[in-house]
Amino acid sequence: MINNLSKEHSLVSEWIAEIRDEQVQADRMRFRRNLERIGEIAAFEISKKLSYVRKEVQTPLGIANCKVLENQPVLATILRAGLPLHQGLLNYFDKADNAFVSAYRKHNKDGSFDISLEYLSSPDLEGRALIISDPMLATGSSLVKTIQYLREEGEPSSIHIVTVIACTVGIEYVRREFPQAVIWCGDIDDELTAKGYIVPGLGDAGDLSYGSKTQV
Numbered sequence: 001m002i003n004n005l006s007k008e009h010s011l012v013s014e015w016i017a018e019i020r021d022e023q024v025q026a027d028r029m030r031f032r033r034n035l036e037r038i039g040e041i042a043a044f045e046i047s048k049k050l051s052y053v054r055k056e057v058q059t060p061l062g063i064a065n066c067k068v069l070e071n072q073p074v075l076a077t078i079l080r081a082g083l084p085l086h087q088g089l090l091n092y093f094d095k096a097d098n099a100f101v102s103a104y105r106k107h108n109k110d111g112s113f114d115i116s117l118e119y120l121s122s123p124d125l126e127g128r129a130l131i132i133s134d135p136m137l138a139t140g141s142s143l144v145k146t147i148q149y150l151r152e153e154g155e156p157s158s159i160h161i162v163t164v165i166a167c168t169v170g171i172e173y174v175r176r177e178f179p180q181a182v183i184w185c186g187d188i189d190d191e192l193t194a195k196g197y198i199v200p201g202l203g204d205a206g207d208l209s210y211g212s213k214t215q216v
């Protein structure tokens with residue numbers, strides 16, 4: 001299942017226009033904050049799909065019958081571009097547990113690349129709602145490999161994928177591998193370059209958030 005957060009008119013469209021805009025991108029703080037804001041909106045939408053239990057809360061004047069999350073989700077993200085989006089999710093799911101994975105494109109001499117996964121820090125995922133964020137879903141290889149890796153830490157009760165710009169081919173790959181996962185995206189683009197960049201996309205989300213890195 002796929003939910004496009006800009007299908008309805010909302011501020012998400014305005015923030016996506018800003019993160020795509022090469023002039024606005026010069027302001028790295030705004031770029032990161034816009035990713036974070038989209039994470040906050042995604043958290044609110046996902047929160048409507050989770051389970052709640054009744055809880056009696058003592059107010060200064062009486063007892064209120066409230067609803068609270070039955071279980072806290074696990075928020076996972078992929079270093080490094082995932083960090084601002086993850087922070088947005090964590091701003092709302094403030095009691096969540098967290099998982100971090102390092103996945104990056106290791107470039108070969110012929111211009112092709114493999115996804116290198118070197119670091120994983122995760123709680124037991126058995127029976128938990130897993131919300132995994134990465135702003136760019138291009139070929140889908142990073143997400144697919146990351147989810148395979150994370151599932152070794154236990155089988156989640158549900159998987160939500162939060163991304164900002166998703167490419168059609170990557171969405172299809174992720175859906176084939178994990179038909180049970182729900183994808184939340186900010187916008188969908190159809191084109192992918194031979195080097196795996198989304199067009200029009202926004203460029204390199206990691207570099208735009210944190211600066212360029214030496215080629216690996």
Ligand SMILES: O=P(O)(O)OC[C@H]1O[C@H](OP(=O)(O)OP(=O)(O)O)[C@H](O)[C@@H]1O
Pocket residue numbers: 078079080081082103104105115134135136137138139140141142143170196204205206207
């Ligand atoms: O769908 P895919 O084709 O796998 O591409 C998407 C991945 O590429 C980017 O990370 P990148 O490798 O640029 O690392 P970075 O976050 O350090 O910039 C992005 O944040 C995703 O993790």
Ligand SMILES: O=c1cc[nH]c(=O)[nH]1
Pocket residue numbers: 081136138196197198199201202203204205206
């Ligand atoms: O277009 C793309 C593809 C992968 N990663 C990015 O940051 N941008």
Ligand SMILES: [Mg+2]
Pocket residue numbers: 081204205206207
């Ligand atoms: Mg990058």
